[in-house]
Each structure stands twice: as C-alpha cells, then as structure tokens.
Amino acid sequence: MSTLGVGIIGCGVISTRYLQNAPLFKGIAVRAVADLRADAAAAQAARFKVESVPIAELLARKDIDIVVNLTVPDAHFEVSMRALEAGKHVYSEKPLAISAADGRKLVEAATRRGRQIAVAPDTILGPGHRIARQMIDDGKVGRIVAGTASFMSRGMEHWHPQPSFYFRPGGGPVLDMGPYYITALVQLIGPVKRVVGMSGKALPERVVTAPGPNTGQRIAVDTPTSYFAVLEFEQGALVSANMSWDVYKHGHRPLELHGLDGSLRIPDPNFFAGQVEHTEGRGEWQVRDTRGEPCSRPNHPDADPVQANYRGLGIAEMAAAIRAGRPARTGAAVSQHVLEVMDGIMDAATNGRVVTIGGGVRPPAMTEAETRALLVDPAATT
Numbered sequence: 001m002s003t004l005g006v007g008i009i010g011c012g013v014i015s016t017r018y019l020q021n022a023p024l025f026k027g028i029a030v031r032a033v034a035d036l037r038a039d040a041a042a043a044q045a046a047r048f049k050v051e052s053v054p055i056a057e058l059l060a061r062k063d064i065d066i067v068v069n070l071t072v073p074d075a076h077f078e079v080s081m082r083a084l085e086a087g088k089h090v091y092s093e094k095p096l097a098i099s100a101a102d103g104r105k106l107v108e109a110a111t112r113r114g115r116q117i118a119v120a121p122d123t124i125l126g127p128g129h130r131i132a133r134q135m136i137d138d139g140k141v142g143r144i145v146a147g148t149a150s151f152m153s154r155g156m157e158h159w160h161p162q163p164s165f166y167f168r169p170g171g172g173p174v175l176d177m178g179p180y181y182i183t184a185l186v187q188l189i190g191p192v193k194r195v196v197g198m199s200g201k202a203l204p205e206r207v208v209t210a211p212g213p214n215t216g217q218r219i220a221v222d223t224p225t226s227y228f229a230v231l232e233f234e235q236g237a238l239v240s241a242n243m244s245w246d247v248y249k250h251g252h253r254p255l256e257l258h259g260l261d262g263s264l265r266i267p268d269p270n271f272f273a274g275q276v277e278h279t280e281g282r283g284e285w286q287v288r289d290t291r292g293e294p295c296s297r298p299n300h301p302d303a304d305p306v307q308a309n310y311r312g313l314g315i316a317e318m319a320a321a322i323r324a325g326r327p328a329r330t331g332a333a334v335s336q337h338v339l340e341v342m343d344g345i346m347d348a349a350t351n352g353r354v355v356t357i358g359g360g361v362r363p364p365a366m367t368e369a370e371t372r373a374l375l376v377d378p379a380a381t382t
Contacts, residue, residue, distance in 0.1 A: 001027050004319045007058040007088075009079055010070030011035040011044045013160065014093060017300075017311050018068065019048040024381065025316035025374055027323070028066070034058040055079075059086040065322075066091055068315060074170040077102040080117065084109045089322060090117040091315045094179035096335045098170035100343035107332045116321065118328040119335035121180050122314025124187045125366045126272025127293035132264060133188055133365050135288075140278055142261030144189045147239040149181040150252035155245035157219065161212035164219045166245075172223040173243040177270075178342045181241060182231075184255060184269040186334060190235050191360030192341045197229030199349035202246035229345045234360075241345070272296065273308035294371045294378045310381065316374040317366070329363040337361070 006028050008015060015033070022030045032051040035041040045052035058064060059082060067083035069076055069092040077097040080090045084106065096119045097103040110117040123129065136144065151173065156163040165171055186192065201224050208217045226244035233239070242252070255266035262281055267274025273296040276288045290296045300309035318328040327333065337360030344355035372378040 002323060003027055003029050004065040004322065005029060005031040005061075005063045006066050006068055006315065007031055007061065007064040008033045008068045008070060009035070009055055009058065009083075010072075010093075011037070011040040012070065012072075012162075014311075015044055015070050017309060018070065019044060019050075021310055021312035024310070024376055025312055026376055027319045027374070028316050031064050032058050032061065059083060059088065065089060066315065066319065069093060072165045073098050073175060074165065074168070077106065080106050081109060084113055084115055084117065087113065087115070089115045089318070091318055092117070092119045094120045095175050095342065096339045098175060100336075100340045103336045103339040107336050110332060116318060116328055116331055117335070118314060118318045118331045119179070120311070120314060120330070121183055121269065122311060122317065122330055123180065123269050123272050124184050125313050125317060125329060125371065126308065126310065127290040127296050127368075127371075128267035128272060128274045128276060129184055129187065129269065130366050130368070130371070131276050131288055131290060131293070132266045135264060135276065135278055136188055136257070136259075137365065140262065141257070141259030141264050143235070144237045144257050144259050146237060147185075147255070147257040148252065149185060149239060149241040149255050150250070151177045151181060151254065152242060152244040152247035152250050152252070154248050155206060155225070157206045157208045157210060159210050161210050162214060163206070163208060163210070164217075167206060167219050167221045167223060167225075169223055172227075173225065173245050174227050174342050174345055177243055178241075178345070179338055180269040181243070181255065182338045182341050183330070183334065184266070185231070185233075185239060186338060186360065187363050188257065188266070189233055189237055190362040191233065191337055192231050192357045193234045194232040195229055195341060195344040195348050195355050195357060197227055197345045197349040199224035199228075199346070200226045200246075202226065224349070227345060227349055229348065231341065268307075271300070271307040272310050272313075273298075292382050294368065294375055295381045297381050313371070313374065320374060329366060333359070333361045334363050
C-alpha cells in the first residue's frame, strides 16, 4: 500500500485529535502542519514530531498529497480552494463551506482538477453507525418511515477557549453540529428531498467561562442558536431534527429511527461506537454493543464517559479511495448534499417556506473488513 503525504492547515483544538490518531492508520503520514499563528503550528509540530511550515510552503510541497483543512468554518472555502488550486486532494473538517453556493464552487474545482474533496464527520464509518446501517439494510426494522435527531446543549462557551466564531454568521448549531446528524441520516436512509424549519435566539450575548485568556469575555450572538426542522427523505421517511445551544439538560436520544417492523436507537454521531438498540415490533429493546469492533475502544478522555474518537479514519478511507480510483464515502456528493440540506434548513427557518433539496447519494456501506484494512493494528482499537 502506497503512503499518501498529509499536510494539516489549522492547529487549533481539533488538530490534536487528528495528530494523535494519524499513526493508527495505514496509507497516510502527516508531513507538516501550518497555521496563520506560527506559534500554534510550532507547538503542534514539536509535540507530534512533524515539520512546521508557512501555509504557502505546505501547499507547494511535492510530498503532500492531501491537505487536511482544520481552520474555522468561515475560512474553509478559501483554504480548501487554495489547496485544490495547488493540485492537492482536500479533507476538510465540517462543514464543506458555510454556504451551499461556495460548496458547489469547491466541488466544481475538485472535479475540474481531477482531485477529491471529502468532509468530516467520519464518525459514520465507525462501528456504531456501521452496525446500525447493516441492521437497516438487512431489514431488521423494515422500511424507515419516521425518526428524530436531537443535539441540544448550552453552547460552547463553557469549554472552548475561543468560542466567538460559533456565534457569528457561519456558526450556529446547524452548521456546527448539523453535519454529524444529517450525514448520519443520509448514510442510514438516503438523500433528503425537502425541509421545513423554524429558528430562534435565546440570548443576545454569551459569556466565556472556559479557562483561558478569554474567560469573562462577552460575545455578541449574531446567529440563531436554536433550529427545529423536519426533513423529508427521498424514500419517504419524515425525521424531526432539533439543534440548539439554549438547553441545559434533556432526555432525547441522539438518533431514533422507526420502521414498519420495529424501531432503532443509534449512538451519538459525534463519536464512533456505543450501543445500537432495536425492537421487533412492540417488543423490548434488544442491545447490540459495539465493544470488540475496530475503532470501538474508548480513547477520548475529555468526554464523560470516555468515548471512542478515531477522527482520521475518514482521511485513511479517502486515501484508499484515491488509490482505488473511486469516490470517498464522505466525498463531494455526500458532503455537498449535507450542506444543501443545512442551507435549506436555515433558508426555511428565515423565510418561512418549504425548501426542495436536489441531488445527493447514499454512500456505500463501510464493512468491518474494510475498517480493519485501514488500521495499523486493529486490535489496539478494539
């Protein structure tokens, strides 16, 4: 298996997880990191024994095949476009861009240059969602007809040291957390046909309480912080999606899908493993634990309880797709469709109308064997 060189642009909080996980995967190797803040890049380079270089130099390097874009969302378009223009494949943190129009420009640029562009989340490739997908495909609960998706919390200012971008245009819960839930739904039951929605904003400003230099800073809230939407899927299912940063506590499951023959509870799409539960008709919940599956071992101590976090699996899957000459599972067709859905939710909420969504594909299912083939030591992740 040939190894593709990786360069990371953006050395903020999330870069640590990618750099920690990169050695777990075959076929990729991080060559260099870059950031507008040279000190941030230098710190990550020293910690993970890679080079720190200016962004322009990283984009020009011949030993870098894939640029991983970990910048803030409103910089995704510019950085990804520069990477594509430099002849690189691109793997970006979510979302692809902060508008569907910019997403289309990136997809067109990638197609024109014969390069791939793929986007997080890669959690849909993990065992929790892989097993749920297999249950659906095997007809365990019948055709999906309804469901709920819920992400609700009290925002980011209590844990993120620099959370202001979350509350600017291009931020908000739909563009930030929506990719996890909508990508999961698309890979589980297929493309979205239409959306409706409403939005609101509970507070005019937020106060940073996370430890760090910005503790006590007051942040103006310039985007809605709650969205409630209904998604109609091409295959007929109706799913309500609740995304809010105005909620302290709630009892909703992250994802529930209901079919003609039973129901399915699916783990948090922010992580890779967890319990999959299903019923046969009105019967009791039956639990399928993902322990023992590749990428199921808890390794993320910042979560409570500790969760399985194997971000980087999507980069390895993309590298395998590049070598095989096929689209990545989180590639342009999927990520642009997810962006169109999110754009549609915000449009529907702002303008009070039903928004029709076009295109989109349901990506091929990831198999356990394919996951193991991407890991240096599968046993170390089980």
